[in-house]
Amino acid sequence: MRRHIDGIRIAALPLVAVTALMVVWNWFPDPTALPEPKLLFLNGKSFLTPIRLLQFLALIAVFSAMYGVFAPHVPWLTEFLSSLGRNSLNVFCVASVLSLVGQIIRYRYAGSVIVDTLVLFVGISLLWVTATVSEWRERQKSQV
Amino acid sequence: MPRQANAVDFWRGFALVSIFVNHIPGIWFERLTHRNFSISDSAELFVFLAGWSLGLLVSSRSAATNSALLVFRLGGRAVTIYAAQILISSIALALLASAAYAFDNPLILEWHNAAAIFQEPALTHIGLVLLSHHLGYFDILPLYVVLMLTAPAIAMLDRFARPVLLPFSFALYFAALMVPFTARTWPVEGQWFFNPFTWQTMFVLGFVLSRNIG
Numbered sequence: 001m002r003r004h005i006d007g008i009r010i011a012a013l014p015l016v017a018v019t020a021l022m023v024v025w026n027w028f029p030d031p032t033a034l035p036e037p038k039l040l041f042l043n044g045k046s047f048l049t050p051i052r053l054l055q056f057l058a059l060i061a062v063f064s065a066m067y068g069v070f071a072p073h074v075p076w077l078t079e080f081l082s083s084l085g086r087n088s089l090n091v092f093c094v095a096s097v098l099s100l101v102g103q104i105i106r107y108r109y110a111g112s113v114i115v116d117t118l119v120l121f122v123g124i125s126l127l128w129v130t131a132t133v134s135e136w137r138e139r140q141k142s143q144v
Numbered sequence: 145m146p147r148q149a150n151a152v153d154f155w156r157g158f159a160l161v162s163i164f165v166n167h168i169p170g171i172w173f174e175r176l177t178h179r180n181f182s183i184s185d186s187a188e189l190f191v192f193l194a195g196w197s198l199g200l201l202v203s204s205r206s207a208a209t210n211s212a213l214l215v216f217r218l219g220g221r222a223v224t225i226y227a228a229q230i231l232i233s234s235i236a237l238a239l240l241a242s243a244a245y246a247f248d249n250p251l252i253l254e255w256h257n258a259a260a261i262f263q264e265p266a267l268t269h270i271g272l273v274l275l276s277h278h279l280g281y282f283d284i285l286p287l288y289v290v291l292m293l294t295a296p297a298i299a300m301l302d303r304f305a306r307p308v309l310l311p312f313s314f315a316l317y318f319a320a321l322m323v324p325f326t327a328r329t330w331p332v333e334g335q336w337f338f339n340p341f342t343w344q345t346m347f348v349l350g351f352v353l354s355r356n357i358g
Contacts, residue, residue: 016182019182019183020181020182022183023179023180023181023182023183024180024181037321037322037324039321039322039324040321040322043183045185045187045337045338046326046335046336046337046338046339047320047321047324047326047339047342048188048317048338048339048342048343048345048346049321049342050321051183052183052184052188053184053188053345053346053349055182055183055184056183056184056188056189056192056346057349059182059184060189060192064151064155067151067154067155070154071149071151071154078149078154079149080157081153081154081155081156081157081158081161082148082149082150082153082154082157083146083149083153083157084153084156084157084160084161085152085153085154085155085156085157085158085160085193086146086147086153088156088157088160089224089225089228091157091160092160092163092190092228092285093228093231093232095160095163095164095167096167096232096236096281096282097232097235097236097239098164099163099164099165099167099168099281100167100236100239100240100256100281101239102167102168102171103167103168103169103255104239104243104252106168106170106171107243107247107252108243108247111170111171111172113172116171116172116173117172117173119168119171120165120171120173123164124161124164127160127161127164135146138146139145
């Protein structure tokens, strides 16, 4: 499959472009007008309907190439995101809790752009702290 | 030493940041995440990369030589994820209760499907432990637990009957779409936000593609 990846990317590009327009302009068919079984034709997250599955595969075919751009040219971003990814369960747990904290803060302070920026900056910083502490712990364990 | 930066960790980090932002509805930066231009969002990426990571683990030298060790490791991972789900759900409930008291607003206790836990705690706590009751935005780890519980079967099918794995996964996927069926929630009547019978296909695709490309 690796040998054919360029051809797959070219084939996937129109699907990514058309579905992007569908999302931006909300071009989705009326669910009541769809034939049975409707889940084969709907856009539904809970059931991961075929259109989502296909569009996702097209999306990763196209955008997986971007890592080769980021890695040499934006090394700090590559290292930052990779450190989150290496510690994904810990970071996911902290992110889940922090996003609820963010919701509560936005509820209390009525969500201005300044509050939103602070929530984002502090939240992402804490995700980085979580990844860094997780890796420090792993290093300590490996030395014992 | 942590492993060097690589594409899988990079995209998983990307998914984690997107999930964090998307789980704060209304935040200004929500309009910048890729779901505004894409039908699929970070949940698909997260599950796909979980399957991809499983594929890399299964093809590692230690796992390749010892099936029993592999099954033990995958089972242990499922338990770890289960524990994480219980922990973050408990913290979330405490946060909601704290906010309700601090702002003198009992309606906060009803956010994110939490009402049943405060109004009918006996049954709903059983549901939390059985993973049949999920808080809103805290519903992807139960799927991940199920996927990791099935991971030993996926790994063994891959090892001993590889041509069967993907057709079986797609057969289950289309059956769940056409019948349709999903996992039910309890004690609040409803269904899992992430249908494990369909989302398993994303996990298996990540697994299979990692074995062919990774």
